[in-house]
Amino acid sequence: MSRKSLYDLITAPTQLIYNEKTRGLMLRPPLLVLMATLGAGALHAQDADPWRVDELALGVHASLSVPPYPPSLYSNSLIIVGQRSVLLVDTREVPRAGDDLVRAIEAITDLPIRYVVNSHWHWDHVNGNQSVRAVFPDVSFVMHPETSRLLLEEGPGRIAERAAGHRRRLDETRARLAADAEDERPEEERMTREDMRALVVRDSTRAEAYDSVVPIGADELVEDRWSPPGFEGRVELIATGLGHTPGDIAVWLPAERILFVGDLIEDGFPYTGDGSVLGTARALRQLSALGAVTVVPGHGSVESPDTLFEPQARLLTTVAELACASRDDALTDQDGAFEVFHRTVRTLTEDYRATTAADMDEAAYARGLETLVTQAWEEAPGACLA
Numbered sequence: 203m204s205r206k207s208l209y210d211l212i213t214a215p216t217q218l219i220y221n222e223k224t225r226g227l228m229l230r231p232p233l234l235v236l237m238a239t240l241g242a243g244a245l246h247a248q249d250a251d252p253w254r255v256d257e258l259a260l261g262v263h264a265s266l267s268v269p270p271y272p273p274s275l276y277s278n279s280l281i282i283v284g285q286r287s288v289l290l291v292d293t294r295e296v297p298r299a300g301d302d303l304v305r306a307i308e309a310i311t312d313l314p315i316r317y318v319v320n321s322h323w324h325w326d327h328v329n330g331n332q333s334v335r336a337v338f339p340d341v342s343f344v345m346h347p348e349t350s351r352l353l354l355e356e357g358p359g360r361i362a363e364r365a366a367g368h369r370r371r372l373d374e375t376r377a378r379l380a381a382d383a384e385d386e387r388p389e390e391e392r393m394t395r396e397d398m399r400a401l402v403v404r405d406s407t408r409a410e411a412y413d414s415v416v417p418i419g420a421d422e423l424v425e426d427r428w429s430p431p432g433f434e435g436r437v438e439l440i441a442t443g444l445g446h447t448p449g450d451i452a453v454w455l456p457a458e459r460i461l462f463v464g465d466l467i468e469d470g471f472p473y474t475g476d477g478s479v480l481g482t483a484r485a486l487r488q489l490s491a492l493g494a495v496t497v498v499p500g501h502g503s504v505e506s507p508d509t510l511f512e513p514q515a516r517l518l519t520t521v522a523e524l525a526c527a528s529r530d531d532a533l534t535d536q537d538g539a540f541e542v543f544h545r546t547v548r549t550l551t552e553d554y555r556a557t558t559a560a561d562m563d564e565a566a567y568a569r570g571l572e573t574l575v576t577q578a579w580e581e582a583p584g585a586c587l588a
Contacts (some may be wrong), residue, residue, distance in 0.1 A: 230302035287316030293330030300330020302366030346449030350420035365412035372405040461494035483518035525578040526586035
């Protein structure tokens with residue numbers, strides 16, 4: 203199963219969907235397939251804690267999802283304990299989840315959270331911001347200028363869409379329950395009445411959670427590199443520019459060689475619909491030069507660089523460089539040049555398909571590759587790698 207949120211699967215009223223963030227890059231299973239994978243109890247475990255906090259090094263902790271949930275049921279966070287305060291990277295997807303994160307940090311240290319770094323503006327990484335400020339009013343939120351702008355301008359609309367999605371399916375599920383009719387959908391899409399009642403509770407809870415979100419913009423802006431006071435020499439924030447989004451920030455701990463990359467890498471194919479294929483390739487190439495030993499993605503498990511980070515960097519660099527090179531041929535035969543480009547990418551990424559994306563459905567992989575290739579083609583040559 204790909205690293206995508208159960209929240210997304212449960213929000214959508216359709217049974218076979220694409221993530222709103224990936225717009226088709228990742229084909230994901232219907233709700234009932236997910237329930238079969240996790241067990242039907244997944245819908246009923248309203249209060250189950252899906253996280254664990256691992257110590258990666260002295261004073262460095264990562265909040266990660268735990269089995270039996272899919273690896274990225276929730277977004278990851280990085281917790282760095284300094285001498286006088288705490289630096290937190292990303293705050294989860296709803297205020298209640300942010301409250302849990304604050305309590306987890308308080309179990310680690312009595313020091314206050316002084317800085318919150320948002321790796322990018324997407325809802326599942328920033329909606330716990332208000333939970334931190336409620337407990338630590340002097341906290342400073344650190345973002346790229348574009349992250350702050352998009353969070354305040356576009357964030358409320360995205361959050362409202364998610365709340366509306368929950369309410370739409372809430373109405374549909376309640377109507378099915380009220381009809382008390384036999385579920386005539388295909389067997390793999392059917393739900394028991396117990397499951398439907400659990401889904402009603404979950405959708406109600408999620409809609410209310412999204413309604414309670416108050417977007418918070420930046421107190422400190424980072425456009426290049428910056429070490430927050432109190433963390434000089436230990437933590438470096440690196441604004442990588444246009445990539446997953448227009449304002450990604452990676453967090454680098456040079457002594458421990460730990461790198462938090464946010465959603466610049468993801469299972470299967472990275473999402474670039476709010477950003478750039480060529481920009482993501484450039485960002486990963488820049489970060490690869492740091493020589494990290496441990497990579498913490500925005501979702502999923504902590505990895506060594508050769509597990510996902512390096513293969514994805516090579517994939518995107520290959521696609522970007524071929525797109526730029528092929529654009530010269532497009533001046534005389536655009537359709538033919540694109541077909542050659544697409545075919546060449548398929549050939550050169552066979553190893554990636556066989557290893558890094560081996561668990562992806564064949565149709566999902568083909569669709570993901572086509573979307574990636576098409577976007578790279580459209581971006582070139584104006585954004586070609588230097």
